Amino acid sequence: MSKVKKDFDWDLVEGKGFGGNYTSEQKEKMEAAIEATLNSVTEKEVVKGIVVSKTDREVIINIGFKSDGLVSASEFRDMPDLKAGDEVEVYIENQEDANGQLTLSRKLAKVMGAWTNIEKALEEDTIINGFVKRRTKGGLIVDIFGIEAFLPGSQIDVKPIRDFDIFVGKNMEVKVVKINHTNDNVVVSHKVLIEKDLEAQRQTILTNLDKGQVLEGVIKNMTNFGVFIDLGGVDGLLHITDISWGRINHPQEVLKLDQKIQVVVLDFDENKKRISLGMKQLQAHPWEALAAGTEVGSKVKGKIVNVADYGAFLEVLPGVEGLIHVSEMSWSQHLRNPQDFLKVGDEMEAVVLTLDRAERKMSLGIKQLTEDPWTKTDLLAKYAIGTKHKGTVRNLTNFGLFLELEEGIDGLVHVSDLSWTKKIKHPSEFVKVGDSLDVVVIELDADNRRLALGHKQLEENPWDTFESVFTLGSTQKATIISKNEKFGVLELPYGIEGLAPLKQLTKADESVAEVGEALDFVVTEFHKEERKIILSHTRTFTAATAEEVAADAAAAKPEKKKAAKSADKPAAATAEKSTMGDIGALSALKEQMEGAEREQAIKKLEKKSKKAE
Numbered sequence: 001m002s003k004v005k006k007d008f009d010w011d012l013v014e015g016k017g018f019g020g021n022y023t024s025e026q027k028e029k030m031e032a033a034i035e036a037t038l039n040s041v042t043e044k045e046v047v048k049g050i051v052v053s054k055t056d057r058e059v060i061i062n063i064g065f066k067s068d069g070l071v072s073a074s075e076f077r078d079m080p081d082l083k084a085g086d087e088v089e090v091y092i093e094n095q096e097d098a099n100g101q102l103t104l105s106r107k108l109a110k111v112m113g114a115w116t117n118i119e120k121a122l123e124e125d126t127i128i129n130g131f132v133k134r135r136t137k138g139g140l141i142v143d144i145f146g147i148e149a150f151l152p153g154s155q156i157d158v159k160p161i162r163d164f165d166i167f168v169g170k171n172m173e174v175k176v177v178k179i180n181h182t183n184d185n186v187v188v189s190h191k192v193l194i195e196k197d198l199e200a201q202r203q204t205i206l207t208n209l210d211k212g213q214v215l216e217g218v219i220k221n222m223t224n225f226g227v228f229i230d231l232g233g234v235d236g237l238l239h240i241t242d243i244s245w246g247r248i249n250h251p252q253e254v255l256k257l258d259q260k261i262q263v264v265v266l267d268f269d270e271n272k273k274r275i276s277l278g279m280k281q282l283q284a285h286p287w288e289a290l291a292a293g294t295e296v297g298s299k300v301k302g303k304i305v306n307v308a309d310y311g312a313f314l315e316v317l318p319g320v321e322g323l324i325h326v327s328e329m330s331w332s333q334h335l336r337n338p339q340d341f342l343k344v345g346d347e348m349e350a351v352v353l354t355l356d357r358a359e360r361k362m363s364l365g366i367k368q369l370t371e372d373p374w375t376k377t378d379l380l381a382k383y384a385i386g387t388k389h390k391g392t393v394r395n396l397t398n399f400g401l402f403l404e405l406e407e408g409i410d411g412l413v414h415v416s417d418l419s420w421t422k423k424i425k426h427p428s429e430f431v432k433v434g435d436s437l438d439v440v441v442i443e444l445d446a447d448n449r450r451l452a453l454g455h456k457q458l459e460e461n462p463w464d465t466f467e468s469v470f471t472l473g474s475t476q477k478a479t480i481i482s483k484n485e486k487f488g489v490l491e492l493p494y495g496i497e498g499l500a501p502l503k504q505l506t507k508a509d510e511s512v513a514e515v516g517e518a519l520d521f522v523v524t525e526f527h528k529e530e531r532k533i534i535l536s537h538t539r540t541f542t543a544a545t546a547e548e549v550a551a552d553a554a555a556a557k558p559e560k561k562k563a564a565k566s567a568d569k570p571a572a573a574t575a576e577k578s579t580m581g582d583i584g585a586l587s588a589l590k591e592q593m594e595g596a597e598r599e600q601a602i603k604k605l606e607k608k609s610k611k612a613e
Helices: 002-007 024-036 106-124 191-208 463-469 546-564 569-579 583-593 596-612
Strands: 046-054 058-062 069-072 087-094 102-105 128-136 139-144 147-152 171-180 185-189 214-223 226-230 235-239 260-268 275-278 299-307 311-317 320-325 347-356 361-365 388-396 400-406 409-414 436-445 450-454 475-483 487-491 497-501 518-527 532-536
Touching: 046 106, 069 087, 087 106, 102 106, 106 147, 106 171, 128 147, 139 171, 139 185, 147 171, 171 191, 185 191, 235 260, 299 320, 320 347, 400 436, 409 436, 475 497
Parallel strands: 069 102, 147 185, 235 275, 320 361, 409 450, 497 532
Antiparallel strands: 046 058, 046 087, 058 069, 087 102, 128 139, 128 171, 139 147, 171 185, 214 226, 214 260, 226 235, 260 275, 299 311, 299 347, 311 320, 347 361, 388 400, 388 436, 400 409, 436 450, 475 487, 475 518, 487 497, 518 532
């Protein structure tokens, strides 16, 4: 207290108020002295300050300004041990707010400092230790200097990363690769650090790369056609066909991502940018393991691994396959889809038909496991001529149909052997594929595997009876059902058809009969072997001309000669002489044939018709 009294001149202020006796010059000196103790500050910049005091809500900081600044205590959460006297960096937001208070911010100071450090790191290409905060779309968010930076998934590693979550919560070294000041975005990369480390290794691999070289790699990507192998900064393709000697549908059946495998270099281009690798080549070919006892005629077991239109492949050993052609699957002569017999995964036995170890080819058969039906001892007796059978229609052609009587035994039914009475142009008019049909064997050639069948032969030939009904010169009732350029087609009794030349369709009033008309017709020709009857309506009201008589005689002569073989010689001679005569002789022949024999034939046909109905 005594010192104060000695140094301070109380006379200057006594009775005049505080500073009342200071001159202007003295006041200026005093203000200058006070200003000298204060720092000059500029808004929007980062400065260092000393913590004066700390409360739960605020931290008072002295930056050497005429007043202390206030900072929210929440901005120092990362500094729980903060105390008076500690030095911190703050950002000057406002020298004097509405309350005359200096406003400071540590948060903004950290941001400003962080951006400064980030820009410096980009310029100097320095490595930053960041903290992975969370995962985001397409990559990760990394904290560097308190700023959130984006780390794209493609920049995490040189190999594709499938699970980003494994990096969350861990520290990671990165480099700044891009700054977008407009949006305050920062992009970083960890991959660039790895690439530099791998470059030297990559150059070593490419320099020493050679065909046949065995390398170790890691599977980095997998596709349906193969896998990509990371050989240490260099990628190579392991095609699916070079993975295993056995057949596989997808690489994932035998390999998995990130798996380490050994591969051999098969080929590469001049720039060594495309490297072909193999894995199965490191193992002996499975054909070398095929048992010596496997030969033509022996039986092998395996699993069906593929089914194609032409056959199926049986895997005897992994990498050893034999083709079972569709023709070797069944004794049936009708080639069907192999999928009707087999499917992938079937396990079965087969017979070796051909074997070429040098070419590594083998053909197999499964029908050979059963007896060839054409070589059975009872074949000739079972399918003797005249025996009756039932089969399934398998195929239709223009000339007939093929009927399967049993597996491997097919027969042909010619179109002409389907019906005695109907004019069938194509078998589809009579049956369809899959129908059952009764037949009789009419020819057998076991050596050539040929079997001729007939359907109409199951019944008597009605034309033997028709010969006595549709005699030459007889009048028949018929309906015109169609016309062509030369003939009109007629519907005769008993379901048979006849033909009438167009000029023979002229009626008594000189008009021409049309389709649908039912008229009387005279039989002018009868051909039993050809199953053909020629008729004329005009002859019902006109006499035959000499030319027509001659034509009738010529038509009757072959039929009479056949009939004469079963008669005595005088009768035959008389009949032949009559046919060479005039109209009277022809009439006599007609009357003779229209006797009791004709009546019996008609009754027989009528009886059959009623029975059929």
